[in-house]
Amino acid sequence: MIEAHYVEVGGSLSYVEVAGDGPAVLCVHTAGQSGVQWRHTTGDLAARGHRVVVPDLPGHGRSEPAPDGPVDDLGRYAEWLRRLISALDLDRPFVVGCSIGGKIALDLATRWSDELSGVVAMAAEAGTGSVRVAGLQRELEDVAAASRTDRTYLGTLAVVGSALPPERAELIAQMHRREDPVVSTSDLIGWGTHDVRDRLGAITCPTLLVAGEDDLWVDPARVRATAADIPHASCVVLPGIGHYPMEEIVGFADVLHDWIRELQRASGPGERGKA
Template sequence: MRYVTVDGALAFVEEHGDPGAPAVLCLHTAGQSGVQWRHVAPELAAAGYRVVVPDLPGHGRSEPAPGGPVDDLGAYAAWCLALADALGLDRFSVAGCSIGGKIALDLAVRASPRLDAVVAMAADAWTAGRPSVKGLRRELVDVAAPSRADRTELGTHAVLGRGIDPQRARLIATMHRREDPVVSNSDLIGWATHDLRDALPGVACPVHLVVGADDLWLDAERVRWAASRIPGARCTVLDGVGHYPMEEIPGFAAVLDGWLRDLAGQEAA
């Protein structure tokens, strides 16, 4: 664990595994932090990866972005590339969820030659204006209301899959209460406005899109459509899973390892 200066601010980064092993960058969801990968990262490292888990600017233990809360996922993608440069990652894979998944897709668009594989979970090319950007901006006026933490917890429960153990669901929802509402709303504005549809055919690295069948934030058909626009891309719909596969699925590191190995085989072919 260490701090790295990226774009003039300190970024907190966890690293697990052999520094010489194939690197995989793991990206968290809106308003959250790398803690979402706490169970996955050590097991993924044991499977033979250098696992890099950053807190995006203004999240977790990273300093805020110099320009304030970020509402452009493209800016986060550029930040990830700057982080990779700072860490000496010439080539790497990316696994992300929600805004992290969409950032992973953005990286595939802008940096395919550097990427061994991309696993984009709970993400599509464009959310068709969902959630309401107008509503999110209005909500920024009063997000410090005490009820916000409860709303975050209840909202997290709502988008978890029906197959999750109730005790695990309570833990995930409780952890999600920690988010900064100004940062998370800005993240969601970025989520709702980021449109990659026209750029997807130019992606030249192996990509796997993943969506939970119980994810109320996404339409699985829109995710399938995005995959169909990317040459050679795969799409998986996970039964009984909601918006947070890496938190909901026990032993997820083995699942992700399998996806990454399949994509590596695809690239070799």
């Protein structure tokens, strides 16, 4: 059963879903979206022996806005998640994120590796990538345009993988167009200015980077380069998958469960058998 909670973190109430018992897995959504992106994963992963925790970041989904407005610094989201981990008394969770969620997971690991059991960063690299921040800042002046939701819809269709049936791609795109454009654009400004390349050597927890072969936003070569700069990290490239593996892959909970078991094995004998 999935439990819903409102938790006060950083001066505002945040919506969090929790399911299952076992090693904690904190799942972080993409820019402008919410924990609903993990709806096909939460229950099934919990059934595999995990305590699955899925928050809506401040200003997203059912969470209240951040007290000082939309967040455009992913490092602040990392600090917020650390406070959430403390508020929920999670013991060294695995952190799994996609897109900005993947970059936030890497940020956490560069600063607080000893507080994590491992990280799975999907559709994310350590540098700023190819986002044009100046263009995004101009978009903040035009986020109310009727075409904005259409751009989100069409943009989502463009970055899902070729392996998806058309009806699944359509569902993902329809779900994504419900985002708040001010929040999502602020998130993407955070994406375009976030750079932890000089801190990757500080990551000591087991780390897996995941790239979709068909992702038009994140070059798998840059993801591999990020993995190469993290001690003992590994990298997986998913054929036929785009920017949203947890939404695109049927049975993603099983895939994620296997990745977590690999991270546990990388942690050493003390972590084995916990999943």
